Amino acid sequence: MLEIRDLSKSYGAVAALSSVSFSAERGMVTALLGENGAGKSTLVKILSGLVVPTNGGIFLDGRPIDTTTPDRAKKSGVAVVQQEISVLPNLTVAENFMLSARFGLLRRAKAAAECRGYLDRLGLNNVDANRPTGSLTVGERQLVEIARLLAQDAQVLVLDEPTAALGDRDIALVHQAVRRLAAEGKVVLYITHRLNELDEICEHGIVLRNGRLADSFATSEASIGRVIHAMIGRELDELYPPVAENAISSAESSLVLSGLQPSALHGPIDLEIRPGEIVATSGQIGSGFVEPLRAAAGMATVASGDMRLFGKPYAPRNHFERCAAGVAYCSEDRQLDGFFPDRPVWESLSAPALAASGLWGVANAKRLRRGIDRVADRMTISPNYRGRAVRALSGGNAQKVSIGKWLSSDPRLLLVEEPTRGVDVGARAEVYRLIRDLADQGLSVLFASTDLDEVLGFGERVAIFHNRRHVTTLPTASLTRDGLATWITHGSQHG
Numbered sequence: 001m002l003e004i005r006d007l008s009k010s011y012g013a014v015a016a017l018s019s020v021s022f023s024a025e026r027g028m029v030t031a032l033l034g035e036n037g038a039g040k041s042t043l044v045k046i047l048s049g050l051v052v053p054t055n056g057g058i059f060l061d062g063r064p065i066d067t068t069t070p071d072r073a074k075k076s077g078v079a080v081v082q083q084e085i086s087v088l089p090n091l092t093v094a095e096n097f098m099l100s101a102r103f104g105l106l107r108r109a110k111a112a113a114e115c116r117g118y119l120d121r122l123g124l125n126n127v128d129a130n131r132p133t134g135s136l137t138v139g140e141r142q143l144v145e146i147a148r149l150l151a152q153d154a155q156v157l158v159l160d161e162p163t164a165a166l167g168d169r170d171i172a173l174v175h176q177a178v179r180r181l182a183a184e185g186k187v188v189l190y191i192t193h194r195l196n197e198l199d200e201i202c203e204h205g206i207v208l209r210n211g212r213l214a215d216s217f218a219t220s221e222a223s224i225g226r227v228i229h230a231m232i233g234r235e236l237d238e239l240y241p242p243v244a245e246n247a248i249s250s251a252e253s254s255l256v257l258s259g260l261q262p263s264a265l266h267g268p269i270d271l272e273i274r275p276g277e278i279v280a281t282s283g284q285i286g287s288g289f290v291e292p293l294r295a296a297a298g299m300a301t302v303a304s305g306d307m308r309l310f311g312k313p314y315a316p317r318n319h320f321e322r323c324a325a326g327v328a329y330c331s332e333d334r335q336l337d338g339f340f341p342d343r344p345v346w347e348s349l350s351a352p353a354l355a356a357s358g359l360w361g362v363a364n365a366k367r368l369r370r371g372i373d374r375v376a377d378r379m380t381i382s383p384n385y386r387g388r389a390v391r392a393l394s395g396g397n398a399q400k401v402s403i404g405k406w407l408s409s410d411p412r413l414l415l416v417e418e419p420t421r422g423v424d425v426g427a428r429a430e431v432y433r434l435i436r437d438l439a440d441q442g443l444s445v446l447f448a449s450t451d452l453d454e455v456l457g458f459g460e461r462v463a464i465f466h467n468r469r470h471v472t473t474l475p476t477a478s479l480t481r482d483g484l485a486t487w488i489t490h491g492s493q494h495g
Contacts, residue, residue: 001025002156002187007056009042016042018211029188029201034208035231035424044160048080049073079154085141089134096133118147123173139166139285156187164422169284175201193424207231232426239429240457241436252311254413254444260305262291267469268305278445280459283488289465290448293415297329298322328406332417339401341391346372348401352409375407399423416447432458452481466491
């Protein structure tokens with residue numbers, strides 16, 4: 001088994017990990033849980049050789065292993081899929097596989113043949129190994145990342161939120177691969193914020209809180225309440241905030257899509273959103289469920305049909321026209337375009353308001369600061385965080401920055417892809433509450449999500465997509481999780 005003994009890591013006076021000890025057995029999938037900032041990322045970095053612990057040791061089958069550098073960790077039998085996808089987008093799938101030392105120097109054709117079997121094991125049968133990785137969807141890139149891990153003969157496999165960006169079909173493929181690896185006698189550490197995965201794939205659970213071990217349990221014996229209490233130190237009474245009475249006004253629709261057919265879809269979309277309403281779109285990755293948001297954001301080519309925004313024709317051709325119309329758009333990849341990761345929080349929060357904060361290209365610092373503080377207060381971003389680099393924030397606070405920056409432009413319609421991807425359960429509740437508060441004030445919200453629990457709990461209606469077609473729009477109150485899954489996977493209510 002893998003044993004972590006009294007592992008600690010301090011950065012000056014800050015203790016990221018404090019005397020953490022636990023074990024994970026071969027042939028078993030062990031969940032590693034905790035809020036963002038609980039110490040999970042530090043532990044993963046230690047296992048992968050990116051960070052050297054202050055104290056403690058790591059043992060495999062009773063023998064100490066060396067993880068002081070990435071190369072030594074790899075030679076010790078540890079393989080890690082990091083939370084942020086690391087495949088190089090400018091290289092082909094096969095070339096990304098060639099970066100693995102196991103393959104050594106190979107010609108492209110031989111590399112493509114070598115990696116074919118690993119791709120097929122994860123259901124990527126239709127992905128050409130000579131295709132640039134950057135042209136794949138986020139879900140497909142994550143599966144390529146995991147496939148590269150399969151190519152290493154590792155004994156300890158650390159999967160850091162491997163399904164965060166995936167739809168149900170791809171999640172099932174990942175789960176199958178993980179079960180196969182465990183059955184081969186590997187040690188599997190599985191980090192996830194999707195608590196339903198505890199029952200679906202994990203046999204044992206470890207919870208970290210504030211850098212310490214908070215709980216250890218067999219998943220068959222632990223309730224969700226116990227897990228959440230161990231993670232956040234309190235009961236989570238209401239994950240999804242209720243809709244305020246009369247929150248949806250009888251005013252004219254904010255956004256109307258009439259026979260709209262983005263080029264990426266095989267059929268038209270008819271969808272209407274009213275002020276104060278939160279509407280979801282959902283489907284499997286590649287089903288086209290993000291296309292309504294991208295069309296409304298001016299990010300997709302439209303073949304036919306039209307859009308109306310607050311009763312007026314609306315066809316944004318670029319980012320500037322979208323912002324001028326009062327539409328805010330947050331893509332699924334917040335690391336790419338949600339903020340400036342290495343710059344202070346206030347710079348990301350102020351970016352959309354720069355043009356309006358001064359004259360002749362010179363920003364008015366005082367006016368800008370007042371606007372930033374107003375937005376940060378509204379998003380409950382602590383004053384202590386506003387001067388820090390966004391990269392140093394937890395996933396929940398980083399998502400607040402990604403969404404909050406648009407509030408400085410006072411939008412009337414908010415478009416959000418995967419609003420809580422990679423966000424822990426405590427921070428999710430806060431993000432949901434913030435967006436619900438905005439909706440209660442009259443903001444219209446259209447979000448795209450592959451998280452079925454999120455769709456049913458947070459959305460009031462859901463537009464369902466299958467095989468690049470909009471098949472139906474239903475009230476979420478009329479659906480069960482199994483019912484929604486059937487619609488998404490089969491394009492109808494019958495499996």
